[in-house]
Amino acid sequence: MFKKVFRYLILGLGVYALIATLVITFYKDDPQAMIWQDREAFNKRYIAKLSIETPTNLNTVLEYLGSPDLTFAKRDNKEVWQVIFYRTQHIKSDGITTMDECTGLLFKNGELILWGPSAFDAFEQRG
Incomplete structure (x- = not known):
């Protein structure tokens, strides 16, 4: 009897x-389906992994x-x-997402060049 229960227990743990x-x-996280606390953590982890050495578009x-x-965008000549x-x-907790609650990612012609607190300042200096 004990051997049979032990086998089922091991089989169940294996499954x-x-x-x-x-x-x-194989499960891909879907940020749109997350509660806001999980999405913040998910965004923060992804942004922390970004690197200048690895081009990101x-x-x-x-x-x-x-x-x-x-999102903010502008054209400066051909850029x-x-x-x-x-x-x-x-x-x-006011139901509104503001820039001070976010991390900015700056793209030039679709390529990531800067992220963090200075991203919006650099964006404003263009054009």
Whole structure:
């Protein structure tokens, strides 16, 4: 009797481990379906992983993080400058997402060139 229960227990744990591994490996997080606290943490983790050495374009960011919370764009001669903001820190519970609750990502012609607090300042200096 004990051997039978032990076998089922081991089998159940094995199936659980297999399912958990498959979910972790193949399930893509959807920022649009997350509650706001999880989405902030998700955005912050992704932005923290960005690197100057690894070129990142606007479409890659939009595909991974979804729609930005705030967006500004302008054309300066033949260059297109765009700064997008993703919420990364909660400041005030008023139902409105403001720039001070977000991290900005600055793109020049679709390529990420700067992110963080100075992104909007650099954007405003263009054109």
